[in-house]
Each structure stands twice: as structure tokens, then as C-alpha cells.
Amino acid sequence: MSHTPSLHDLEQTDAFLRRHIGPDAAEQQAMLDALGVESLDALIGQTVPRTILREELLDIQGPRSEAEVLAYLKEIAGRNQIFTSCIGMGYHNTLTPTVILRNVLENPGWYTAYTPYQPEIAQGRLEALLNFQQVSIDLTGMELASASLLDEATAAAEAMALAKRVAKSKSNLFFVDHDCHPQTISVVRTRAEAFGFDLVVDDVSTLAKHDVFGALFQYPDTWGEIRDLKPLIDEVHSKQGLACVAADLLSLVLLTPPGELGADVVFGSAQRFGVPMGYGGPHAAFFATRDAYKRAMPGRIIGVSVDARGNRALRMALQTREQHIRREKANSNICTAQVLLANMASFYAVYHGPEGLRTIAERTHRLTSILAIGLEAAGFQRRNATFFDTLTLEVPGQARAIVERARAARINLRLIDGDSLGISLDESSTRTTVETLLAVFADEQPLQAIEVLDAKVAGKDVGIPAGLRRQSAFLTHPVFNSYHSETEMLRYIKSLENKDLALNHAMIPLGSCTMKLNATTEMIPVTWPEFGQIHPFVPLAQAEGYKVMIDELEEMLRQITGFDAICMQPNSGAQGEYAGLLAIRNFHEANGDEHRNVCLIPTSAHGTNPASAMMASMRVVLVGCDNQGNVDIADLRQKAEDNADNLSCLMITYPSTHGVYEEGIREICDIVHQHGGQVYMDGANLNAQVGLTRPADIGADVSHMNLHKTFCIPHGGGGPGMGPIGVRAHLAPYVANHPVVPLDGPNPENGAVSAAPWGSASILPISWTYIALMGAAGLRQATEVAILNANYLAKRLGEAYPILYSGANGRVAHECIIDIRPLKAASGISEEDVAKRLMDFGFHAPTMSFPVAGTLMIEPTESESKAELDRFVDAMLTIRNEISRVEQGEWSAEDNPLHHAPHTLADITGDWDRAYSRQQAVFPQPWVAANKFWPSVNRIDNVYGDRNLFCACPPIESYED
Numbered sequence: 001m002s003h004t005p006s007l008h009d010l011e012q013t014d015a016f017l018r019r020h021i022g023p024d025a026a027e028q029q030a031m032l033d034a035l036g037v038e039s040l041d042a043l044i045g046q047t048v049p050r051t052i053l054r055e056e057l058l059d060i061q062g063p064r065s066e067a068e069v070l071a072y073l074k075e076i077a078g079r080n081q082i083f084t085s086c087i088g089m090g091y092h093n094t095l096t097p098t099v100i101l102r103n104v105l106e107n108p109g110w111y112t113a114y115t116p117y118q119p120e121i122a123q124g125r126l127e128a129l130l131n132f133q134q135v136s137i138d139l140t141g142m143e144l145a146s147a148s149l150l151d152e153a154t155a156a157a158e159a160m161a162l163a164k165r166v167a168k169s170k171s172n173l174f175f176v177d178h179d180c181h182p183q184t185i186s187v188v189r190t191r192a193e194a195f196g197f198d199l200v201v202d203d204v205s206t207l208a209k210h211d212v213f214g215a216l217f218q219y220p221d222t223w224g225e226i227r228d229l230k231p232l233i234d235e236v237h238s239k240q241g242l243a244c245v246a247a248d249l250l251s252l253v254l255l256t257p258p259g260e261l262g263a264d265v266v267f268g269s270a271q272r273f274g275v276p277m278g279y280g281g282p283h284a285a286f287f288a289t290r291d292a293y294k295r296a297m298p299g300r301i302i303g304v305s306v307d308a309r310g311n312r313a314l315r316m317a318l319q320t321r322e323q324h325i326r327r328e329k330a331n332s333n334i335c336t337a338q339v340l341l342a343n344m345a346s347f348y349a350v351y352h353g354p355e356g357l358r359t360i361a362e363r364t365h366r367l368t369s370i371l372a373i374g375l376e377a378a379g380f381q382r383r384n385a386t387f388f389d390t391l392t393l394e395v396p397g398q399a400r401a402i403v404e405r406a407r408a409a410r411i412n413l414r415l416i417d418g419d420s421l422g423i424s425l426d427e428s429s430t431r432t433t434v435e436t437l438l439a440v441f442a443d444e445q446p447l448q449a450i451e452v453l454d455a456k457v458a459g460k461d462v463g464i465p466a467g468l469r470r471q472s473a474f475l476t477h478p479v480f481n482s483y484h485s486e487t488e489m490l491r492y493i494k495s496l497e498n499k500d501l502a503l504n505h506a507m508i509p510l511g512s513c514t515m516k517l518n519a520t521t522e523m524i525p526v527t528w529p530e531f532g533q534i535h536p537f538v539p540l541a542q543a544e545g546y547k548v549m550i551d552e553l554e555e556m557l558r559q560i561t562g563f564d565a566i567c568m569q570p571n572s573g574a575q576g577e578y579a580g581l582l583a584i585r586n587f588h589e590a591n592g593d594e595h596r597n598v599c600l601i602p603t604s605a606h607g608t609n610p611a612s613a614m615m616a617s618m619r620v621v622l623v624g625c626d627n628q629g630n631v632d633i634a635d636l637r638q639k640a641e642d643n644a645d646n647l648s649c650l651m652i653t654y655p656s657t658h659g660v661y662e663e664g665i666r667e668i669c670d671i672v673h674q675h676g677g678q679v680y681m682d683g684a685n686l687n688a689q690v691g692l693t694r695p696a697d698i699g700a701d702v703s704h705m706n707l708h709k710t711f712c713i714p715h716g717g718g719g720p721g722m723g724p725i726g727v728r729a730h731l732a733p734y735v736a737n738h739p740v741v742p743l744d745g746p747n748p749e750n751g752a753v754s755a756a757p758w759g760s761a762s763i764l765p766i767s768w769t770y771i772a773l774m775g776a777a778g779l780r781q782a783t784e785v786a787i788l789n790a791n792y793l794a795k796r797l798g799e800a801y802p803i804l805y806s807g808a809n810g811r812v813a814h815e816c817i818i819d820i821r822p823l824k825a826a827s828g829i830s831e832e833d834v835a836k837r838l839m840d841f842g843f844h845a846p847t848m849s850f851p852v853a854g855t856l857m858i859e860p861t862e863s864e865s866k867a868e869l870d871r872f873v874d875a876m877l878t879i880r881n882e883i884s885r886v887e888q889g890e891w892s893a894e895d896n897p898l899h900h901a902p903h904t905l906a907d908i909t910g911d912w913d914r915a916y917s918r919q920q921a922v923f924p925q926p927w928v929a930a931n932k933f934w935p936s937v938n939r940i941d942n943v944y945g946d947r948n949l950f951c952a953c954p955p956i957e958s959y960e961d
């Protein structure tokens with residue numbers, strides 16, 4: 001008898017599941033055997049508390065095949081209509097150089113890397129980010145820049161916060177020019193209310209009346225006007241405040257940089273440097289300031305340091321200002337930022353160079369000038385006397401009709417009101433764009449030819465005030481003047497990629513970061529033009545595809561979390577925390593409980609929790625943990641009682657940051673509710689919940705979901721991310737709204753937390769695709785295997801390293817912490833030595849010293865196969881042996897492979913007089929040689945880099961010796 005498979009078997013609709021989940025059935029069984037449990041169900045029964053474990057599957061379709069899901073999504077995407085968007089307002093069409101599109105944005109070598117916490121295996125993206133800082137410094141005319149913020153509007157809010165930190169003025173008032181973009185004003189207003197700052201949004205003519213700690217201007221302003229900001233900046237300085245300027249990056253190629261006009265902070269969006277609009281994001285914001293304010297800067301800064309051989313090497317500088325160390329005293333809650341997009345923008349500048357950028361800026365400006373003259377000739381009145389690329393036209397009573405006619409020609413204009421409209425041109429604009437626009441305005445009247453109009457503007461300085469033409473050089477460093485052929489560019493990108501370890505080389509077992517598979521099928525839709533080329537403020541009818549996709553994703557996330565509503569606006573986890581805390585705050589306020597401002601936070605919490613609480617002006621009260629890593633319930637009860645009158649909320653991570661499903665979680669939530677508080681669940685660890693339990697069922701009122709962890713958006717080397725929040729119905733009216741695109745659900749008067757209504761919308765298809773491919777059963781299985789993998793690692797590593805915490809039955813959740821402190825006490829070898837030594841094996845270190853100093857937290861995720869886990873264990877056991885040899889005095893504290901790790905080619909090709917062999921240094925196990933990753937520098941000196949802070953590209957002379 002032959003065993004012919006059924007047609008159903010052959011159809012294999014669950015094939016993706018077996019691609020996403022690393023271990024196959026046999027490997028899973030082998031791991032279960034090693035743990036001494038019969039089945040995955042039995043393991044889950046021992047791990048997840050019965051009180052919260054769900055029996056039934058989620059109400060989510062699937063699994064569906066990759067081909068089917070892509071075809072469906074393509075159909076949805078087809079319902080987005082690609083018009084030429086001349087709306088401006090901080091978003092512009094751009095021509096992504098295809099060499100960057102394919103080799104950076106679409107390249108897992110770039111998009112699957114993590115934040116460069118281990119600089120020796122991250123020199124490539126650190127260099128690209130240093131270039132980004134240099135672009136920001138040169139174009140703004142400032143002294144120092146950071147390596148990206150989330151978007152222009154949140155950067156404005158960060159500028160305001162910086163001003164408050166450093167200004168000599170004791171005023172509590174921040175002034176915002178009303179000619180800034182409306183979304184910027186809204187985000188700044190939200191932040192000012194949260195911080196308790198007074199805000200005045202008005203015409204700059206009223207600035208003199210106010211005592212301010214800072215002021216915000218825009219250059220060119222939202223109507224396109226280029227004003228000499230110097231008198232305004234001087235005015236702010238006379239009040240001992242800081243002058244903050246939102247600037248357009250491309251215009252700065254032609255305009256006097258705000259730094260030369262005296263600005264203290266200059267920021268803006270780098271989107272138009274080659275990053276698609278993507279219906280609002282992701283793109284990088286740049287942020288530049290004076291050297292004197294470097295310690296008050298928000299976000300990450302890349303600095304130059306030296307390695308153990310004295311060679312130049314890059315690292316993230318001044319990390320002690322950040323939320324991981326400073327918690328509620330941090331400069332901001334920024335964690336995930338926009339590394340991938342900052343890298344794209346920096347490569348765009350490298351590829352075009354100063355001359356190429358000048359051509360692009362001059363062309364954009366020339367076409368705008370021609371359009372301006374043509375409209376003038378046709379009798380149209382312009383509001384802005386000066387301009388770079390944006391014209392605001394006074395067209396009494398005609399604005400809607402003209403915008404409609406433009407739309408018929410598939411062009412979007414900015415409808416300001418019935419009497420005025422805006423037009424912004426960009427890099428992609430052509431003669432035809434201008435001709436079409438003139439025809440739209442002329443409405444069948446005869447037109448002057450482009451050539452005739454051009455003759456009128458050629459050779460004249462139209463639009464840009466004479467005193468504000470840029471005189472200073474920019475991008476003079478070799479890197480911006482060397483790679484202008486595609487061959488050279490391709491090799492430059494590749495040379496940097498080669499220095500970085502990403503998921504396409506090996507597992508990245510960073511606890512709390514969930515470095516799972518970012519499947520190719522999930523990534524494909526991101527660069528479809530139907531998603532990329534949509535301006536965030538187009539009429540909703542042009543973005544129907546986005547609406548369908550976002551609605552479906554929201555429904556999926558409601559199912560997964562049990563919440564009633566989802567707010568898609570926050571573009572990182574930390575932004576989600578801030579947005580969720582604001583919803584809680586607004587809720588209390590609406591109930592007449594504005595005094596409720598105490599936020600309970602367990603000591604084990606992620607640093608962003610207290611930093612976000614601070615941004616919502618909450619008073620942080622710490623709750624202790626017991627020696628099993630669980631929240632000390634007695635302490636919690638006490639603190640909740642003590643603060644009952646003023647309790648706002650608890651922020652809690654579940655499973656705990658210690659990697660354990662606390663049995664008492666329901667009781668914890670009850671205690672908080674009994675005392676009038678809300679429960680904020682940090683959803684970063686949702687990968688241990690999906691399909692097994694749900695935050696809302698456990699007792700949470702609000703939670704963020706890091707789509708860049710659990711839901712497969714790649715980390716991009718340190719961003720992008722998306723941190724939407726789910727809320728129960730009673731909080732739904734209090735989440736963020738948007739001033740330009742009003743959202744259904746939240747109260748209309750609510751302000752925005754991000755520049756775009758749905759945050760970084762263009763990466764949402766990744767999470768949508770993942771969930772659609774997996775289906776309810778697949779999602780549950782992924783969680784179960786994540787738990788299996790973690791327990792298998794804990795079991796095998798437990799032979800050599802103490803496992804710090806485990807649950808009631810000795811099981812860990814989706815991650816485990818190994819304790820290096822006893823080994824350090826005995827041998828002097830630290831967790832950092834272990835982390836660096838792992839590089840010699842081709843592995844990225846686990847999370848170091850979080851949430852407990854002197855430990856390593858390992859999260860394998862479901863995507864790693866048993867074979868890969870075994871290799872990792874092999875590496876860790878080899879390292880344990882090496883530690884023993886130091887412990888036993890066989891190797892000295894200074895001469896051993898751990899102390900010298902990581903090893904480079906320079907090490908083994910130079911003189912060698914060490915107590916261990918070259919072989920042992922770089923091929924510590926035979927399998928290492930087959931896929932050797934060479935760290936490009938030796939161990940980097942952290943202290944030197946901070947003492948000698950240098951955050952720009954080294955000058956050409958430094959390359960000579």
C-alpha cells in the first residue's frame with residue numbers, strides 16, 4: 001500500500017510557521033527530553049501560572065501562505081493612490097538612490113542589526129551615524145549633533161526640554177512661533193502640558209512681552225517664508241533663554257545656517273534625504289546644539305575613542321546621561337531611535353556630496369522660482385515674499401476649487417483654508433510638475449512657457465534674501481567627496497556592512513530585545529511605492545489601503561492583548577509609555593483627580609519607565625523586589641496604601657524583567673486598582689504572552705507593544721520601532737489625537753505625541769504580515785517555543801553558570817539571567833570580558849548588566865534552532881573553562897583570552913607572546929573557522945571616549961599618519 005499524502009498536506013498552508021520557528025519537531029522533542037518534560041503543553045503548564053493561562057485560541061485567521069498573504073496585501077496596497085504630493089509641512093517626496101534602497105534599506109546586513117551596544121562589532125553603522133552627525137553639524141552650523149531622534153515634532157519637544165534644563169532664565173514659559181508646522185506645535189503643546197511648562201503660541205511680534213526660558217522658530221516657516229532669525233534669537237538671548245530652530249535640511253544647503261544666526265538648538269527631519277515619506281514614517285530627525293550643552297542632549301551620540309591597540313574606534317558616547325543609567329533623572333526617555341533611516345540619510349549625503357546636494361537644492365529652488373514668477377504673472381497673490389521650495393497663495397474663495405483641479409491632475413496641494421493654499425516642490429519635481437501646476441491655476445487661460453519664465457529668474461536671486469544666502473562650505477570631509485560613482489558607493493556601503501554583526505550572521509541573544517526572525521516576506525511590502533510614496537496628510541480617500549491594513553492590524557492587536565482600543569501613534573516603546581501615562585493622567589484629570597500623580601515602579605524596571613513617568617510629571621515611588629526577582633507584594637501594598645490618595649498608576653513589566661512569570665500578578669493589579677490607580681503594563685515582553693495570556697485579562701489598563709520586538713519589525717541597528725498602545729475602554733477617549741488628521745475615537749481636543757497620525761505607518765505591514773502568516777495557532781506555538789528555547793538554554797548553561805531567577809517550578813519565561821558576579825569575585829573576569837569573548841566565537845553578547853548589574857540576560861526567541869542554541873552553549877561552556885583556568889592561576893589576570901577579547905586580524909598577524917595560542921584566540925572551537933566573523937577593532941576604551949568627547953568626522957589630516 002502506498003502512503004499518498006492528502007492534497008491538504010501538500011498544500012502546506014502552515015509552511016511559514018516552520019520557517020519562522022527555528023527548532024523542528026525533532027529538535028523540540030530533544031530539548032523537551034533534556035528538560036525532562038513530556039510535551040510542550042506540559043512545559044507551559046509548569047511555567048505559566050494557571051490563573052492566567054488561556055485555553056482557547058485567539059480569534060485570528062490563518063496560518064496563510066507567504067504567496068497568499070503577499071497577494072492579499074498587494075491588493076490592499078493598490079487601494080492607496082500615489083499622487084504627486086506638494087503638501088510640504090515637513091514631508092517631501094525624495095528620490096531614494098537605488099544603491100541605498102537595495103543595499104541598505106532592503107539589506108538584512110543593515111536592517112537586522114541591533115543598537116550598537118557592542119561597538120567592536122558595530123563599527124560600520126557607527127561610522128554611518130557619525131557621518132549623519134557630521135551632515136547635521138555642517139548643514140545647521142552647530143558644534144555638536146546626535147545620532148537621530150524620532151521625528152521633527154518630538155525633536156521640537158526635546159529641544160524645549162533641553163532649553164529648560166540649561167537656560168539661565170528661571171521663567172517657566174516657552175514661546176512657540178505660530179508659523180511652525182501644526183503637528184510640531186501640537187506635540188510641543190502636549191509635552192509642555194505634561195511637564196507643567198507654560199506655553200505661548202503666537203506671532204513673533206509678541207515675543208518681546210514675555211519672559212521665556214526658550215523659544216521655537218521655524219526656518220523656512222510653515223508658509224515657506226525665510227526670515228532673518230537673528231533679531232529674534234538675540235531677543236531670546238537677552239531674556240537668558242535658548243533659541244530653538246526647526247529647519248529644513250535641504251534648504252540649509254542654500255541658506256545661512258541657523259547656527260551662524262546664533263541659534264542654540266537646530267533640529268528637523270532628515271526625511272527628504274532619500275527616505276520615502278511612508279505615510280508619516282519612519283524617518284530620522286536630526287538634532288544639533290552647542291558643545292556646552294552636550295551633557296544635556298537627548299538621545300544617542302556617537303563619539304570617537306581608541307581601542308586597546310590605540311587605533312581610532314567609534315562608540316556610543318556619554319551613555320551615563322541616558323535613561324538606562326539615570327532613570328528618572330535622564331535627559332529624555334529616548335531608547336530606540338531611527339538608526340536605519342539616519343544611515344540612509346547619511347549615505348544620501350555621502351553619495352551626492354556637497355555638489356550633488358547643491359544641484360538638487362538649486363533645482364528645487366529654481367523650479368519653485370519659475371512657478372512663483374508664473375503665478376505672479378497670472379495675477380496670483382503670494383503670502384510669503386521669500387521662499388526656498390514652498391509658496392503660500394492667497395486665493396480668496398478659490399482654494400478648494402484649485403486644490404480640486406490639482407487633484408484631478410493627480411497633484412496634492414496643501415489646503416490651508418477656503419482662501420489660501422500651499423505648494424511645496426521637492427527633489428522629484430520636474431518642468432512637467434511646474435507646467436501642470438501653472439495650468440491648474442490658469443484654468444484654461446494662456447500660459448507663459450517654462451523657458452520664458454526661466455529666463456526671467458535665471459541669474460537673479462529670487463526668493464532667498466540676499467543676506468541669508470549660504471556662504472560657508474559644508475561636507476568638506478573626505479567621506480562626502482569620495483564615493484560618487486555607484487561602484488565606489490556600493491563598496492563603501494559593503495565595507496561598513498562587513499564590520500557589523502547582524503542577525504544574518506548569528507543569533508543575537510539580547511534579553512528584553514526579542515531578536516527574532518525578520519522574515520523576508522514581511523519586509524517585501526515596506527518598499528512598495530504604494531506604501532512608500534504617500535504623504536501623511538493626503539486626503540483619506542487616497543490612503544484607503546493604509547486604512548484597511550491599519551484597521552486589520554488594530555483588530556489583530558486587540559485580539560492579542562484583550563484591549564478595547566489601539567493608538568498607533570507612538571513611534572517607539574518609550575513613546576508608548578509616555579503616551580499611555582498621558583492617557584492615565586488625562587483620565588484621572590477628567591475624574592477630578594488631577595492630584596493623582598504617584599507612579600509606582602518596581603526597582604527591576606527598564607530605565608525608560610521612570611524616565612517616561614518623569615515626562616508625565618509623575619512622582620516615582622520605587623517598589624522593592626524579593627530575592628526571587630518578584631515584586632515584593634507586601635512593599636507594594638504598603639506603598640499603594642501610603643499613597644492611596646495620590647496614586648496614579650503602577651508600571652510593571654510582565655513577565656518580569658527578571659524573566660519570570662510572577663504568580664502574584666493578578667493580586668498586584670488588584671492592589672493598585674483598589675487604591676484608585678491604573679495599571680500600566682510594559683509590553684516589551686509580550687513575546688512571552690502572545691496566545692498564552694493577555695495583558696487586559698491579567699488586569700492591565702494600558703500597555704505598549706513593541707512591534708520591533710514581538711512583531712518582527714527589524715531593529716535597524718537601533719531603530720525604527722513602533723510602540724502602539726492598547727487601552728481598556730475607559731482610557732480610550734484619552735489617547736493621542738492629531739491636529740491635521742483628526743482620528744476617530746480619542747477626544748478631539750487631545751494633542752499629538754508624534755508628528756504623524758499613525759506614527760511610522762510604513763513599517764506596520766511587517767507586523768500585519770507576521771500575524772497573518774502565523775495565525776492564532778502559530779502565534780501561540782511561537783510563544784511556546786520561545787519559552788522552550790529559553791528553558792533549554794537555562795538548563796544547559798545552568799551546569800556552568802548560576803541562573804539568577806526562576807519561577808515556582810524552577811522554570812524561566814522567555815529569557816534567563818546568568819550571574820557572573822561569583823565568577824568575577826573568584827577570577828576577576830567580568831561580564832564584559834565574557835561579552836567581548838563571545839565576539840571571537842561570532843556571537844553577539846546577551847544584554848549586559850540589565851536588570852541586574854554583573855549579569856547577562858539571554859533571550860533566544862523562537863526563531864533560533866537547537867543547532868544554533870547548542871553552538872551558543874558550546875561557546876559559553878568554552879568560556880567557562882577559560883575562566884576556570886584564570887581562576888586556577890594557569891593564566892594571569894592580564895594574559896588570557898578573555899581579557900584580550902575580542903581578537904582582531906591585527907592581533908594574530910603581529911608579534912605574539914601570549915600565554916595562549918593564536919589558534920585559541922580566534923578559532924576557540926573548530927566550527928568557528930567555518931563562518932569566522934572578524935571584529936574590526938580591539939576592545940574600545942569607554943572612559944577615553946567620554947573624557948575626550950569628539951563627535952564628528954575626523955579631519956583629513958588625521959588620516960595621514
Ligand SMILES: *Cc1c(COP(=O)(O)O)cnc(C)c1O
Nearest residue numbers: 335336512572573574606684721
Ligand atoms: C525595549 C524596551 C523598552 C523601550 O522600548 P524602545 O522602543 O526602545 O523605546 C521599554 N521597556 C522594556 C522592558 C524594553 O525591553
